[in-house]
């Protein structure tokens with residue numbers, strides 16, 4: 001282990017609430033690997049990062065410290081950065097990184113051959129209880145795991161970037177992934193403060209990039225057709241849709257937009273959205289059965305008698321958001337115009 005030691009727990013020196021937790025190994029210490037190490041170390045796990053590149057190994061401590069100091073200055077971590085950093089070790093060998101690890105988070109470049117080489121080695125060096133997770137954005141776990149003896153404990157665990165600020169993590173098992181591995185993964189990421197979501201089937205782009213892709217496809221088409229400029233489309237998202245979407249999903253958003261909830265919304269707006277889809281050559285109508293299922297799931301989360309309270313909650317969240325961003329983050333167009341007339 002290198003100049004930046006600390007893999008094992010040091011009893012009595014850390015926060016009682018989070019420490020000690022089982023060791024985690026991170027293979028590949030680039031942007032995602034360092035960010036995952038921070039997530040796990042902040043939650044009280046000891047973490048060992050393995051990277052093949054000596055220059056990266058040299059840079060990682062400085063990157064970790066800079067990120068942790070930023071979080072600490074913003075009040076996003078109560079523990080001293082130094083104490084968190086002491087839980088992170090760095091090494092040049094996979095074997096050394098794995099000691100006692102309950103999870104290996106693979107974060108090497110998005111290349112099937114490189115990932116398969118790593119997972120084959122991980123399969124040989126780890127116990128049958130150890131979760132083998134790939135951060136892959138696009139390569140499904142079944143391709144990484146094909147014909148490996150350890151295929152029953154390989155999953156994709158795809159983060160947003162950076163995972164210490166975006167808690168979402170998409171867990172995508174293969175047909176062979178054991179259910180106990182999936183359940184243990186869910187508990188482990190949740191315990192580290194992340195929001196795990198299980199993707200039931202291996203679809204390209206998982207959920208995050210499919211949703212982002214749907215918005216981007218339309219945004220590109222609108223620019224291509226001369227309907228709006230790039231800046232105006234970003235404004236619609238920043239000052240409109242995005243503000244609500246920063247704390248609610250698209251289903252909850254429209255559920256709260258219409259008296260009667262999401263089924264009333266679908267009745268009113270479904271035909272218009274179907275026409276917009278058809279204009280783009282897409283035919284995915286919101287059929288009565290589909291709307292009934294979406295409505296059933298929404299009503300199991302929010303009964304219609306609580307709808308008014310939730311609308312009031314949404315408005316309070318929007319006010320909190322506006323208060324939080326005014327004067328610091330990007331102001332709205334109106335706020336910018338106001339500023340320029342004041343000058």
Ligand SMILES: NC(=O)c1ccc[n+]([C@@H]2O[C@H](COP(=O)([O-])OP(=O)(O)OC[C@H]3O[C@@H](n4cnc5c(N)ncnc54)[C@H](O)[C@@H]3O)[C@@H](O)[C@H]2O)c1
Nearest residue numbers: 028029030031032051052053107108109110135136137161
């Ligand atoms: N960057 C993102 O926005 C993002 C978001 C979600 C998921 N991902 C996924 O996470 C993974 C890592 O992406 P990244 O952006 O951190 O890449 P990166 O290029 O920043 O980091 C990759 C690291 O792996 C190291 N490495 C290369 N070969 C290795 C080997 N054989 N053994 C050990 N280390 C090795 C490199 O030295 C480098 O430090 C990819 O699969 C990517 O698709 C990336």
